[in-house]
Amino acid sequence: MRLDIILRVLAKLLIPFALVFGLYVQFHGDYGPGGGFQAGVIVAAAVIFYALIYGLPAARRVVPTEVVQTLMAVGVLLYSGVGIASILLGGNYLDYFVLGADPVSGQHRGIFWVEMGVLITVASVMLKIFYVFAGRRRDAEETEE
């Protein structure tokens, strides 16, 4: 595991760019291709890449399992919360027009937070699934020994 120095250095170089690309896909989704689903997968892929090169315990130290598990629910709650907020402001469920001073800025605000909820849930679910799979592999190896 100590001989893969090229992989480790390359991972260190590439992961920041992957994360920035994820943010670009998220926040530029209004203008170009992309959005919460794609950005969530890219962010999760960056952490999975880190876990593949540096090992699962290292990745779990950076992004703890409990945080990932909580974020899974935070994403859907954020999305549903946008709907509740639009009800409280006098509109229908998920009616973004009431969220801002004028309809277009309300739409912008609604789409922003909804996509944010999608990003959080998708990224954390992908990461959690990976953690569970990879963690099981470690356990299986340990019981074989």
Added chain:
Amino acid sequence: MATGSRSEIILEELTAVVLLTLMGAAAIGMARQRNLYGVVLLSGIYSFLMATVMVVLDAVDVAMTEAAVGAGISTVLLFGAIHLTGGTESKPIHRPWLPLLVVAATGAMLVYGTLGLPAFSDPGAPIHQHVAPRYLTEGPVKTGVPNVVTAVLASYRGFDTLGETFVVFTAGIGVIALLGRRRPRRPIDKAGEENKE
């Protein structure tokens, strides 16, 4: 791309045909291969080819998702699964002729069904007459979002996307319920030393 000259259209169709042929070759390779590592690699290649087909069809949002989920994360997860189960597929117990017949019959019916569909990218097709013109003309004005895909996904079809997000969430919960809760089953003497990870 679809509004290009005649030679551009021919080139585009040729690209699609080449990509679909390669996808067919990858699928046949997957069916014949007994080494599961090879199968997973081929399925990753298949997903990348699918993503390229989506780019040819001008569906870049779908292409991006396919490349990231189909080729990226699925491959990693399948490799993880193979590491648990072993890398070789066992010989099938049954002869393949009955399943092959069922698959061939279903495929033939699907092909027969497509004969009744409108021609590819026909502007008069019902799907382009219903709400699509409203999305295209009103979407950017009403939502202020130039990418119509995002406007439809997050605003017009906000309920659908909420449902999709809940589906992803439920999938995560299902995986945790099936695979994540394994600690209570362990012998007590091993539990102590393994909790330190």
